[in-house]
Amino acid sequence: MRGRGKVVLPAVVAAVVQVGAGGQANAHWHGSGARALDVLGYVLLLVGPGLLLLRRAYPRAVFYAVLGVTLAYLALGYGYGPVFLALVIAFLAAGHRGSRWYTYPVVPLGYLLMVWPAPLVRGHPTNYWQIVGLFAWLSVLVALAEGIRQRRAVVIARWQRAEAAQRNEQAERARAEAEREQRATRERLAIARELHDVLAHSLSLINVQSSVALELLDRKPEQAATALAAIKSASRDALGEVHALLQSIRAGTETVAAPTSPAVRIGDPDALLAPARTAGLDVRTEVTGDPVRLPAVLDVAAARIVQESLTNVLRHAPGASAVVGVHYSPTELTLTIENTAPTNTPQPSTTPGGNGIPGMIERAHALNGTLSANPLPTNGFRVTAHLPIPQETR
Template sequence: MSAKWVRGSVVQDWGLAVIVAVIQLAASSGANASQTGVRSLDAFAYLLLLAGPIALGFRRVRPEPVLLVAFVAAVVYVLRDYGYGPIFLSLIIAFLTAAVSGSRWRTYPVVAVGFLLMVWPLPALLGRDSDAWQIFGLLAWMGVLVAIAEGVRQRRAVVSAREQRAEATARDEQSQQARAASEERLSIARELHDLLAHSLSLINVQSSVALELFDRKPQQAAAALATIKTTSKEALTEVHTLLHAIRSGAAVVPEYPETVGTEPDSPRPEPARPAPRAPAPTLEDLDGLLERTRSTGLDVDTKIIGMPKKLPSVIDVAAARIVQESLTNVVRHAPGATALITLRYTPESVDITVDNTRPTGTAVRTGIGGNGIIGMRERAHALGGALTAGPRPSGGFRVAARLPARPAALSTQARTSADARSEAANGEEARA
């Protein structure tokens, strides 16, 4: 609440108090003179006429005490037989202010008590003249007053509920945006890991081989250095194309239902062109995927069970990434081992198993832990699949994943993440 708003409210309240005071003082004299059998106004009467308006200056700060002051002033004014008059104006304003912002149980009974003390039966018991039409008329006006207060309360409740819903909607949108940003960051991190982990692991292994054979077998060391050069160049190209795609906000080529664009006059929406990228690895190019790994000396065999079929791009890319990361772990942690990749196709799923034998050499120590298995498991779960990884009873290590033949319902954000960007990239030519 700003200081400017507070000052404006104080000015409004005291301005209203002055206006009500002028009306009550000026009009009460005429009302008193026009009534017969009433006491003439004296100093105490004018004090009562001023008590209510003065209290109205504090009506926003202490509405219920202000109502009490105005009520007592009006009751005393009527019971001292000064007659009826504009003194009720301050009471009405005080009642509406307190009834709208305060408790019904503490404000609404004031109307009933006021009727008993100022209209009927107490004035009649004190010997005052009472007119039935006047009694019922005042009763009706009091009912209208309560109805007005209740209507204002309901209106404020509706406005408050709308504001709360709007705030809740805004908070939910902010939460969704934060969650979407977090998912996007995770997808970018996974994509960078997929791009670099395999290449850097091969570079690390080949550099160790080159250092070891540099003096004894320079030709093999030169071959290892050539592999390092090729691998590093490819890795740099992949990173540059990924950064370009991120910076340009590359759109994903959307998948449309088969019914879209089948009618003669039904135009197919023009897909947005993504930024050019090197094609993402897929199971269709399994030999090309294994070529770089085999250049390190790792013996990799493949086994296909079932009839190979074209998988949805997001599934195909995820499966290739799992194979690639599993082989990267073999190169890093099981030197001298052999690996076997088994792909089993069924109508409902594609099962991927990467087994490696016991290592025969010493693993290269990089000094840092990896997140490869975590990333593979997250990728599988995001598609509605599952992945397990652990030592084999006979020695070695096994990574086993089951991916659905059709992806589970993915969120829009997931479709625009790294997996979806890889789908768009499959149809593009590799950049130079």
């Protein structure tokens, strides 16, 4: 509604001024031989303002049309006067839109025509003050059009900056939301991996030991007691780790750090392999290279990979023996867990699983390392992990 008023009001004002003041101006020029204002003259005085209603949609065409109407008015012999008001408004509307080459050159051409030969043709000689005054008014008109043009350019630039800022803000919100979703996904995967590592290893040991205890309870009760003791130790350790993990989840990682140190370290192979040996697995270690103190997160990953690999041996290759190789180099820690072919027919596991190898691969990738798990030609199995050692560690 406001935009329509800006279009209609100047046209109405121009029509009122041109028609109302046109008669008086024409009467002034009538004594000098100008044509008396008749119906055609009034129509021409109204056509220009009427065309102004279309100046926003067709600014250049309206300017040329109003210019033609004005020239027709003057060519028919009517006197000078407010007929130029509609032409001024049309020029200002077209001057600040599009190229200047379509509107500005009309000003000097009109100036030359108004100075010569139009006055001579109409029999009105031009004096010095008319030449200077007309030049000054036309200069002000061009300056006004240029000022409106520059103001419009500033408004458009400000609007474009606001639009760009709004788009950037929306993109930033979308990026932040995506980052939050990715962070939540990583946290869920980390929790799932921790629960799997904590429970799968301990429950697998409990499953194996409980099978041994049931089998030896009547024939060799002392060995059954050893198996039950191992079950008690494994369940106690699992409960402690699950309790610590749940505490960190409830409190949030920002206030309470999640457990980062394993119960045993990769540098203490005897303590690391003790649960598997207690479960009856024949496993030995081979450590090469120059051992260094590893960062906690790397120590966690290495210990978990070894534990998960040995758990898989217990579950899927009963009666097999295993070798855990730990090689230290200046740039990486290499783990090799290899087991022989099982001496007994593998029995289906009674504990749920299936995420052990993917979890180990995720751990290795999180440290920019690699992990592979492949069967051997001798019906055994090998897990190999390459974990980079941060240089600042050394």
